[in-house]
Amino acid sequence: MSDQPRRPRPxxxxxxxxxxxxxxxxxxxxxxxxxxxxxxANLVLPPLxxxxxxxxxxxxxxxxxxxxxxxxxxxxxxxYDAVIKACIDRPLREVDPPVLDVLSLGVHQLLGxxxxxxxxVSSSVELARVVLGDGRxxxxxxxxxxxxxxxxxxxxxxxxxxxxxxxxxxxxxxHSHPRWVVSALWDSLGGGRAGIEELLAADNxxxxxxxxxxxxxxxxxxxxxxxxxxxxxxxxxxxxxxxGGEPGAIEAVRDGRAGVQDEGSQLVALALAHAPLEGRDxxxxxxxxxxxxxxxxxxALAAERGAFLLASEMQPHRAGLVARTLDGxxxxxxVIAADGTRPPWRPGSFDRVLMxxxxxxxxxxxxxxxxxxxxxxxxxxxxxxxxxxxLHSALDSVRVGGIVGYATCSPHLAETRAVVDDVLKxxxxxxxxxxxxxxxxxxxxxxxxxxxxxxHRHGTDAMYLALIRRTG
Numbered sequence: 001m002s003d004q005p006r007r008p009r010p011x012x013x014x015x016x017x018x019x020x021x022x023x024x025x026x027x028x029x030x031x032x033x034x035x036x037x038x039x040x041a042n043l044v045l046p047p048l049x050x051x052x053x054x055x056x057x058x059x060x061x062x063x064x065x066x067x068x069x070x071x072x073x074x075x076x077x078x079x080y081d082a083v084i085k086a087c088i089d090r091p092l093r094e095v096d097p098p099v100l101d102v103l104s105l106g107v108h109q110l111l112g113x114x115x116x117x118x119x120x121v122s123s124s125v126e127l128a129r130v131v132l133g134d135g136r137x138x139x140x141x142x143x144x145x146x147x148x149x150x151x152x153x154x155x156x157x158x159x160x161x162x163x164x165x166x167x168x169x170x171x172x173x174x175h176s177h178p179r180w181v182v183s184a185l186w187d188s189l190g191g192g193r194a195g196i197e198e199l200l201a202a203d204n205x206x207x208x209x210x211x212x213x214x215x216x217x218x219x220x221x222x223x224x225x226x227x228x229x230x231x232x233x234x235x236x237x238x239x240x241x242x243x244g245g246e247p248g249a250i251e252a253v254r255d256g257r258a259g260v261q262d263e264g265s266q267l268v269a270l271a272l273a274h275a276p277l278e279g280r281d282x283x284x285x286x287x288x289x290x291x292x293x294x295x296x297x298x299x300a301l302a303a304e305r306g307a308f309l310l311a312s313e314m315q316p317h318r319a320g321l322v323a324r325t326l327d328g329x330x331x332x333x334x335v336i337a338a339d340g341t342r343p344p345w346r347p348g349s350f351d352r353v354l355m356x357x358x359x360x361x362x363x364x365x366x367x368x369x370x371x372x373x374x375x376x377x378x379x380x381x382x383x384x385x386x387x388x389x390x391l392h393s394a395l396d397s398v399r400v401g402g403i404v405g406y407a408t409c410s411p412h413l414a415e416t417r418a419v420v421d422d423v424l425k426x427x428x429x430x431x432x433x434x435x436x437x438x439x440x441x442x443x444x445x446x447x448x449x450x451x452x453x454x455x456h457r458h459g460t461d462a463m464y465l466a467l468i469r470r471t472g
Contacts, residue, residue, distance in 0.1 A: 018129035022057040024105065027069040028131055031101040034074065034370050041070055042367060073108045074369040075204045078176035079152075080107040082159040087146040099136055102128045106144045111152040121148060167193070175200035180377050181362060188411040188452070195456075202456035203365040203372075209241040210263050211250070212293070215300040216330045217257035226250055233459055234442045235266040237297070256328050261293045262364075264453045264460030268407045269294045271438035271451075272354050273301045275467055278401035284309045285350040287340040287394055288357055290318030292325030295335075298354065303331020310350075311335045312343070341389040348399040355394040357387045357419075359410040363462030366455055380414045387415060391423045395430050395470060403433065404468045411452055411462040420450065420466045429472040435465050 026048050033039045045067065052058040058066075073080070084103050085092045092100070106124030109115045115123075121144045128137035150158070160173035168186070172179045177200055186196045210232065213220045223229055223239040232238020238261075241247070252258035284302050289295040289311035299309040311326060311333060313319040319337040326333055338344050340355070360375050360383065361368060387408070394404045408415050424430055434449040444457045450466040 018126055018134075020130050021123055021127060022052060023062050023066045024069065024123055024127045025130065026052055026058075026066050027073075027105055028098075028101055028127060030066075030070045031073065031105070032098065035097050035101065038374065040368055041074055041370060045070055068113065069105055069108060071206060071369060072112050073104045076108060076112055076176045077104060077369075077373060078178070079156065079159075079173060080104050080111070080176075082173050083107055083111070083147060083155045084143065086155075086159050087143050096136075099128075099132060099140065102132060102140055103143055106140065107147055110144065110147050111155065117148050121145060163193075171196065171200060175204060177203065177365075177372055178375075181372055181375070184362070184412050184414075188413050188416070189454070198456040199454060202454075204369075205366060205455075207262075207366040207455075208459075209245055209247055209260060210266075211239045211241065211247065211253065211258050212261040212266055212297060213237045213239065213252070213258050214296055214329075216303055217300060217328065218252045222252055223250070223258060232263050232266075234439065235263050235270060237270075238263045238266055256325065259293060259296060259325065261297070262367075262461045262463075264363075264458065264463035265294055265409075266297060267439050267442065267453065267460070268356070268405065268463055268465045269297045269301070269354070271435055271465060271467065272352055272403065272405035273298060274438050275352070275403045275405075275433060275435075277351060277403060279351075279399075281305060281351050282307050283350045284352045285345075285354070285394075285397060286311045287343075287353060287355045287390065287397070289313045289322045289335070290315060292322035294354060294356060295322055296325045296329070299326050299329045299331060299333045302333070303329060306331070307351075309333040310345070312338045312340060314339050341386070341393050343393055343397060345397065347396045350398050351402045352405075353394045353398045353402070354405045354407065355390050356405075356407040356409075357383075357390050357415075359383055359387070359408040359415045360412060361409055363409040363411055363453075363464070366461070380412065383415065384419070387419045388423055391419060392426070395423070395427050395468065398470050400429075400470050400472060402470055404430075404470070406466045406468065408464045409461055411454070411464060416452070416464040416466070417450065420468070424468070427470075430468050430470050433467040433469050435467045438467070 030045050033044045034041055049063050109120035124144055125137050125141045128140040156174055161169045163170040168179045168182045172182045189195055211223055213223050220239050228241055228243040230240050230242050232240055247253045247260050284307055286295040286298055290313040295311040302309045311322050313322050316337045319335055323335040360379055361371050365372050391406050398404050432449045435451045436445045436448045445451050453460045453463045
């Protein structure tokens, strides 16, 4: 033991160690993973929740709050950054990312939830003490007290530029989208202010979990027996879990007889499968099959007709995901790891071909809100050659009289109509087929012949589909 005299404790209140709130600490961990590792929240959050439940730290309400804190913060990140910027005396880029994550979580509690003001501030300061230290916790406290002086509408009125002076910037701050994304979505959507506001607002809403009952393996009747399950809007195989729910707790999903799949993705696969053909209908190809959702639905539909599906995926680990998803399909299929731009199969081998090409993913911002901040306009230049090469390959792979489906989970015109138009100029032996009749009952499909789905109109991801027939 040291013989040095003890330092006397300063007068005043004794030091209190910070208390770790499991819910807010987990939300902070998830945001740090998204920021540091470019992870996606929908992949990071579930294992964190499972671990917390296994330790006994969480119940259902805790999990729901943690989920809301993570996704709500990510969806409103742009708006909250503008608010925080107005409350500090330095550029936002000079705030350490972990500090900014704690502040964003606090701002979301103040402006985006019904959590009382004192609880939102005190819990955020306590989190800051745990993960940042007492010094920076004081900074968090000072900023959040400024934020608490107004509500969300009041802050937006202060920090968003006027609509009549800069419509894109105004909408970007109000609805938390980068300016270039607002502009691109507006170009694709067309129309005036009301439509784009509805679309941007829909991107910030929590999407329902949608299931697919794979034909021959499960039925919608089986899935509809689940609590809070309701029929899908458009796909005959879709069931929605209207109040969220845990898909992994459903037996048919655990067994692979059903899966989680957005209704827009189901409609793309169904349209390709139901497009009229001339001649045989025996061999189908999914040329960009990973992670396997559309391939599983196509394989099940092909099995009903005695047709064979080849599911090709360039990346071996994603090809493994496809194989696991298709395991148990009642009909003939094969999964291979192959480059769709340099395919190992012979030209003209297939009757139906789906190319759901890699893209910016701007059509799925409801599910991956962080993607809007990661993507850059220059990303389009990286995807463009690959998208065109894959569509060329698809048209080479289909027989005369066969059908190709070109699909993207992006509504950006540079990834949709521009690609199709460019490729068709080099393929005079191919023509567009009107896809709209192959989505029966779905409204607002535009002038055709291609189809663009929208979150605010159809309740789906913003999937794009062009159907092309090879005529010679």
